Amino acid sequence: MIGGSLVLSKPDVLAAAPLHPFFRQALDSLYTVHDRTHQTDPQAFAALAPRIVAVAATGEAIVPGSLLRQLPQAKVVSVFGVGYDGVDVATAVELGLPVTHTPGVLSDDVADLAMGLVLAVGRQIALADQFVRAGRWPQGPLALGRKVSGARMGIVGMGRIGQAIARRAQAFGMSIAYTTRTVKADLPYRHVADATALARESDFLVVITPGGAATRHLINAQVLQALGPSGFLINVARGSVVDEQALIEALQKGTIAGAGLDVFADEPRVPEALWTMPQVVLTPHMASATTQTRQAMADLAFANIRAGIEGQSLLTPVPEWVAAHPR
C-alpha cells in the first residue's frame, strides 16, 4: 500500500534481445519488461527469474535452454520474427513452454527485398548510384549489367517466403526451379534434388530456408562452383546457411559473378572483405523492416505473448510445439 492505495505490480517479462519499439511499447502497456537482465546483471536476474512469466525475443535472439530452465513460471516465448533458430525449441517443448513466431505477415516484404537484391546486383543499381554521385558519368558509361527478365531463378527453400519470391519472379518472366527436402507437388515449379544441381542451372540462386544446424553451410564452395562465373547468389535467409568464407573466396576469384546479402554469419559485423567488392550489395538484415510489416509483426508477437500469459489459445505457435501438442 502506498498512500492508502493498493499498487498492483505488472507481470514480469524478459526481453532476450533489443526489441523493436512497436513491440516494446505494446509490452510496456501491460507488463514490466526487463531488458536483457540475464546478460547485464546476472545477480539481479537470479532474484527476478522465478517471477518471469514470458520471454520476448526476435529472429536474431539467442535463447538457450539454460536460460529457459531458470524460468519456472514462464508461460510462453514469443519471437518477433518468423525465424527462431536462436531459440532452443527442443528444451522449451521438453519444459512444456510454448514458443510462438510471426509467420506470413512479413513474407511480402522479404520477397520484395529479395527481388530488390536480384535487380540491384543484376542491374548494378547500387554501383550505378555511386558512379553518378562520384561524377564518373562524364568519363564514359558504366559497364553493362545482367538482364533479369527471363533469367533462370533457383530458390533454395520454397515455403511462405520462397513462394512469394517465385510469384514475383514469374512476373519478370523468369523460369523457376527450387530445392527443398520434400517436393511441393501442389506448386507449378520444378523441384531439383539439391542445392548444387539447382545452382548449376540458375542465373540467380536465392536462399530462403530457416537457419540452424540443419541448414548450416548448405551453400558451400561446391554450390558456388556450380553457380559459376555468371551466377549471382542472393541470401535473405540466415548468415549461417552460407559458408561465408567460401563465398568471399568465390567472389574474390570470380567463381561467381556477384552476391546480394541481407544476412551474415556474425551480425551486425560484416566481413570487411565484402565492403569494397563492387559486385556485392549489402543490406543490414532489413528484409522485414518496413513500418507496416514491423507493426503487423509487433501486433502478432504481442497477441501471442498475451495469449500465453493469460492461458488463451496461441495464435501462431512454432511447428515443433504444434507437433508435440496435436489437438
Ligand code: NAP
Ligand atoms: P517456411 O514457410 O517454414 O519455409 C521454409 C522452407 O525451407 C520450406 O520450403 C522447407 O521445405 C525449406 N527447407 C527447410 N530445410 C531445408 C533444407 N535443409 N534444404 C532445403 N530446403 C529446406 O519459412 P518462411 O516463412 O518462408 O521463412 C524462411 C526463413 O526466412 C525463416 O526461417 C528465416 O530464417 C528467414 N527470414 C529472413 C528474414 C530477413 O530479414 N532476412 C525475414 C524473415 C525470414 P522442406 O521442409 O520440405 O525442406
Ligand code: 8YV
Ligand atoms: C527480423 C527475421 O529482422 O523474421 C525473421 O526471421 O529475421 C526478421 O524478420 C527479425 O526477427 C527482427 O528482429
